[in-house]
């Protein structure tokens with residue numbers, strides 16, 4: 455199957471879904487990791503253009519560890535909005551990706567770019583299959599709406615601080631080391647997060663969140679909620695694909 459992770463910034467997928475993507479890659483699925491931006495505001499040290507190049511290189515190196523392709527959708531940090539041109543742009547991207555399953559950002563999360571990404575991807579899943587919805591690009595409409603899942607928000611809590619309850623939790627114990635290696639490729643973020651977010655240790659923070667997302671019986675987890683509103687696909691294909699890695703309730 456074709457599986458795409460579409461989140462806002464370089465390193466979001468590595469924090470929230472890389473263990474699951476690594477499991478899917480190991481099973482031979484074709485994985486693409488997309489970031490909406492190149493992370494051009496995530497540094498106090500480099501200017502936006504230089505930083506974008508550094509971060510795209512880091513993201514591609516992380517994706518490469520599981521044989522995944524990396525794409526940047528070309529938006530700018532703190533400038534992702536659900537408007538008409540943006541939705542058409544994301545629609546064209548989905549038509550290009552032709553993914554059967556899409557993992558995207560949580561609808562409620564600490565950062566505006568995450569929430570805007572979630573809305574854009576959710577709505578573009580629908581518009582990508584509407585033949586008369588034009589994008590100005592050359593990609594054909596999708597034959598059907600992809601299966602859509604929201605990743606957990608950062609720290610597994612929404613904007614109000616409430617814990618988010620995933621309906622699928624993947625036990626990522628067997629790919630946790632790989633997830634850590636993928637995140638470690640984002641070297642430019644370590645210093646920045648220490649400065650801006652008061653996260654002292656980048657990798658340990660990811661480890662803590664992966665523990666927080668786990669369910670009984672698993673040490674590390676990643677949670678997902680399927681978007682099943684009509685007419686989106688109802689079948690839980692992610693659970694079907696990773697049946698032997700589902701964390702117990």
Ligand SMILES: [Zn+2]
Nearest residue numbers: 462463466568
């Ligand atoms: Zn982010």
